[in-house]
Amino acid sequence: MSTSIYDRIGGAAAVDAAVDIFYRKVLADERISSFFDDVDMDRQRAKQKAFLTFAFGGPNAYSGQDMRSAHAKMNLTEQHFDAVMENLGATLTELGVPAELIGEAAAIALSVKGDIVSR
Amino acid sequence: MLRFEGKDFQLEDGESVLDCLLRHGEQVSSLCRSGACQSCLLRATAGPVPALAQLGLKDAWKQQGFLLSCVCRPQADLALERCDAAMSYATVVNSVTQLAPSVMGVRLARPVDFEFNAGQFVQLSRPGDGLMRPYSIASLPSESELELHVALLANGQMSSWLREAQGKGVSLRGPFGECSYQHGEPDRPLVLAGTGTGLAPLIGVLRTAALHGHRGEISLFHGSPRLSGIYLRGELEALAQSLPALRLFGSLLSGSDDELGAQGRWQFEISPLEQVVFSRYPKFDVHRLFVCGDPSLVKTLKKRAYLAGASLSRIHCDSFAAPHSAVRAPT
Numbered sequence: 001m002s003t004s005i006y007d008r009i010g011g012a013a014a015v016d017a018a019v020d021i022f023y024r025k026v027l028a029d030e031r032i033s034s035f036f037d038d039v040d041m042d043r044q045r046a047k048q049k050a051f052l053t054f055a056f057g058g059p060n061a062y063s064g065q066d067m068r069s070a071h072a073k074m075n076l077t078e079q080h081f082d083a084v085m086e087n088l089g090a091t092l093t094e095l096g097v098p099a100e101l102i103g104e105a106a107a108i109a110l111s112v113k114g115d116i117v118s119r
Numbered sequence: 120m121l122r123f124e125g126k127d128f129q130l131e132d133g134e135s136v137l138d139c140l141l142r143h144g145e146q147v148s149s150l151c152r153s154g155a156c157q158s159c160l161l162r163a164t165a166g167p168v169p170a171l172a173q174l175g176l177k178d179a180w181k182q183q184g185f186l187l188s189c190v191c192r193p194q195a196d197l198a199l200e201r202c203d204a205a206m207s208y209a210t211v212v213n214s215v216t217q218l219a220p221s222v223m224g225v226r227l228a229r230p231v232d233f234e235f236n237a238g239q240f241v242q243l244s245r246p247g248d249g250l251m252r253p254y255s256i257a258s259l260p261s262e263s264e265l266e267l268h269v270a271l272l273a274n275g276q277m278s279s280w281l282r283e284a285q286g287k288g289v290s291l292r293g294p295f296g297e298c299s300y301q302h303g304e305p306d307r308p309l310v311l312a313g314t315g316t317g318l319a320p321l322i323g324v325l326r327t328a329a330l331h332g333h334r335g336e337i338s339l340f341h342g343s344p345r346l347s348g349i350y351l352r353g354e355l356e357a358l359a360q361s362l363p364a365l366r367l368f369g370s371l372l373s374g375s376d377d378e379l380g381a382q383g384r385w386q387f388e389i390s391p392l393e394q395v396v397f398s399r400y401p402k403f404d405v406h407r408l409f410v411c412g413d414p415s416l417v418k419t420l421k422k423r424a425y426l427a428g429a430s431l432s433r434i435h436c437d438s439f440a441a442p443h444s445a446v447r448a449p450t
Contacts, residue, residue, distance in 0.1 A: 020430055028426055040154055041421060043174055043190070045431055066194075069133075 005101050006058030015056065018091055019049045025087040032083045035074060055088060055109045067115035075118050085109060122165075122198040130192075136161070136172075136199065137188040147188060147201075148251050151414075151440030154190035156253050157295045158242060161188045166197035175297070208233050208291045212284045213264055219343075219350035221271045222316055225254075225281055226264040227289065235260060236299035237323030238409070240437065242292040243267070245280055252277040255320035255411070255437060256294065259327065265291075268319035296320075298409055298437040300327035305334045308406045312340040312396050312420055315348065317412025320437050322351065324409055329361040337362060338399065342370040342392035342412070346378045352385060359384050370395045393419055403429035411437040 006015070023045055026036045038044035053059065085106060092102045121128040121139060130139045137159050140147050149159040154174070163184035172191035173181045185202060208230040216224045227243075235241075237259050244251040258266035271278045298320040301307075309328065311321040318341055328337060343349050349369045359365045367385045370392040371378075379387050388395060393416070400406070403424055410420045417438040424434055 023431075024426060027422070037422075040174075041425065041431060043154065043171055046171060046174055 004057035005104050006053065006056035008101065009056065009095075009097055011058070014095070015049060015052050015058065018052050018095060019045060021094055022052060022087060022091040023048045025091060026084065029083055029087060032080050035076075035080070052088075054112075055105045057104070057108055067112050071116045072118075076116055078117055081113055081117050120196045121193070122196070123161075124200065133192060135189055136186075136191040136193065136197070140188070148249075149189055150251075150253070151438070152189045153440065154187050155414075155438045156242075156440045157187060157293075158251060158253065159188045160185055160202055160292075161191075161199045162186070162202040164198045164200055166193065167195055168197070169193060206292050210265075210289060210291060212281070212287050212289060215282060215285050218268060219348050221348065222350055223269045223271060223278070223282065225267045225269050225284075227267065227291070229263055229265050230291065233265075233291065233294075235294035237327045238299035238320040238437075239294035239296045239323075240298075240320065241265070241267075241294055243277075244290050244292070245277065245284075246288055246290075250277055250280075251292075253295070253439075255296075255298070255316075255323065257319040257322045257326075259323075259330065266319075268316040270316045296437055298324065298411060298435045300324045300331070300333075301407060302331065304407075305332065308335045309333070309337045309409070310340075310396070310400060310403075310406050310424075311337065311409045312342075312392060313410065314342040314392060314412035314416055315439075317341075317410075317437070317439060318351065320411045321409055322355070325355070325358055325362070325365070329358050333362060334364065336364045336366070338366045338368065340368045340370060340392055340396050342395075342416075344372040346371060346374050346387065349385075349387075352383075356384050368395055368399075392416060393423065396420065397423060397427070400424075401427065403427050405433075407433045407435070409435045409437075412439050414438040414440055 023036070027033050036044060088109060089102055089106065092105060121130055121136060123140060123145065128139050128143055137147055137149055137152065147159060150156045163186055168184060168186050169191060172186040176185055210227045210230050212225060213228055214226045218224045235256055237256055240253050240255040242251050242253050254267040254269060256265050257268055258264060269278050269281055271282070311324060313321050321339060325337070325339065339355065341349050346369070355367055369385055369387040371387060371389050374387065374389055379389065406429060408424050408429055410417050417436050421434050421436055425431055
């Protein structure tokens, strides 16, 4: 693949637009809102931005180790993970991102499922 | 591994820099321990600084390695130093007046090279033990004094000291925070909400808006248990002379009939602040919001405003964090 989704949807500015929509969706989603209901919304938003940048294949500092340690004590299930994936898809649809790019982002996010869901 | 003033410390899994240093008996000041009050500022001299530990700091400080030690969880070796001396200003308490039964107006001489925007806050420390507390600046930078609003707390160490502090020397650190008027958008609707001395930064924003001839609609919501805690009412009415689109709302827990309803430009009601705000603003879009005061109220308002459509980048908060084990009394 020559260019990442990140570059094709418009880089950092597009992620900024996406993160507001995405965070609003997860915060309003009863299945997962408690995990995102941080005292400090700006810090939480920064984490969402890092996640979206990662899912778009953009420049990021995420590692499998970070993913595991950040989610280790949250006892997350497959249902929680699916809820985040739904919200990610809905966010990108709302922004008019083409279906094949949404599929690529979903595939990247899916690749770290094992680091997030507790087994 | 953590290096601090020439000594090495081992961080436990997931431990913050502040917790690690305190655990080893190091003296580091702190207050909210949630990345808000900036009491625990340290400076990194070597090693990568986690981005989350610098969120909310101004760019110049980020570049110099300043970080909030209470939310700093390093993934690699980090060397740190104190930064007290680097940014401290000495000044004197010019006057102390009573603004409301439990609120004092404290005026300090403005140090000559101290630059700030009205609504930002400072860490004020007293001589002797160096006890430190954050206070917002209500006055404009063009004035020769800094005006702070201090809640008189029953067991407040700093507030009871400040009460008798006229003529005494104090030192300042700062300014901190982003609760200040944004230039270049004179028509944007502004919503300001706060409880108790949360009014101080909001007045700072309003005075700046008046100075710059803000044209957009502005609503100020001030919450207090009783009418006597809605202080500087007359001054705010006067500001409305230069801000014709200013509306003033008071949220009370109790009050007699003759205290409620329209009073000049004010509108008072017995209703929680959150309800007073959202009954008038069920939806937000381009508004800029300023929310200050009680931490749980700030959190609730910010979240509801965000879910009601406000952009996080246009919600400016100042959570008046109490020392993390204590509860701040309502004012």
